[in-house]
Amino acid sequence: EIVMTQSPATLSVSPGERATLSCRASQSVSSNLAWYQQKPGQAPRLLMYGASTRATGIPARFSGSGSGTEFTLTISSLQSEDFAVYYCQQYNNWPPITFGQGTRLEIK
Amino acid sequence: QVQLQESGPGLVKPSETLSLTCAVSGYSISSGYFWGWIRQPPGKGLEWIGSIYHSGSTYYNPSLKSRLTISVDTSKNQLSLKLSSVTAADTAVYYCARLQGFGDFWGQGTLVTVSS
Numbered sequence: 001e002i003v004m005t006q007s008p009a010t011l012s013v014s015p016g017e018r019a020t021l022s023c024r025a026s027q028s029v030s031s032n033l034a035w036y037q038q039k040p041g042q043a044p045r046l047l048m049y050g051a052s053t054r055a056t057g058i059p060a061r062f063s064g065s066g067s068g069t070e071f072t073l074t075i076s077s078l079q080s081e082d083f084a085v086y087y088c089q090q091y092n093n094w095p096p097i098t099f100g101q102g103t104r105l106e107i108k
Numbered sequence: 109q110v111q112l113q114e115s116g117p118g119l120v121k122p123s124e125t126l127s128l129t130c131a132v133s134g135y136s137i138s139s140g141y142f143w144g145w146i147r148q149p150p151g152k153g154l155e156w157i158g159s160i161y162h163s164g165s166t167y168y169n170p171s172l173k174s175r176l177t178i179s180v181d182t183s184k185n186q187l188s189l190k191l192s193s194v195t196a197a198d199t200a201v202y203y204c205a206r207l208q209g210f211g212d213f214w215g216q217g218t219l220v221t222v223s224s
Contacts, residue, residue, distance in 0.1 A: 034210035043214040091209030097156040
């Protein structure tokens with residue numbers, strides 16, 4: 001099973017600033033990596049797939065990078081609606097599909 | 109637009125079987141893609157439960173495989189989840205999703221509590 005590790009667990013950033021979230025895989029997942037945003041009481045929302053492809057309707061301030069075992073989600077200028085929990089997920093080698101434990105992005 | 113809606117009992121007794129249904133609209137399951145279930149215990153992260161291809165081939169999380177059955181009913185355009193011998197550890201919000209590796213469409217989720 002591929003273990004996904006996200007860091008940091010909690011990230012405090014001011015609105016308008018840049019946020020950088022990290023995700024590491026225990027073995028290579030190539031570019032088969034997705035990012036999700038989840039707000040309280042809501043289902044996860046797909047942000048990125050293929051490590052760097054934005055899903056439909058996702059603003060350009062969200063960008064993803066990386067391949068192999070190291071991945072980054074960057075939010076270039078934080079808006080109030082971006083404060084949420086973010087999860088990475090690998091789909092290169094499944095079953096099982098595995099998720100990271102999440103990064104909580106909070107207002108500083 | 110693809111929409112998914114979970115339904116089923118919100119309370120299940122320990123040792124019994126949890127049964128959920130996911131109704132899909134806006135897309136025919138028989139046309140393709142994987143479809144699956146993910147759960148999230150209160151205050152915790154996401155756990156993949158299992159996936160099913162439109163043809164009926166299933167892929168289960170090894171940690172749940174012995175208790176799990178996922179099926180599709182293409183005539184009703186829905187998928188189903190059955191998890192047997194539940195314990196309090198199975199208390200979670202259960203989501204269904206279209207899973208093409210990643211989940212691009214999700215249901216709103218349904219909370220299932222395991223308690224006597």
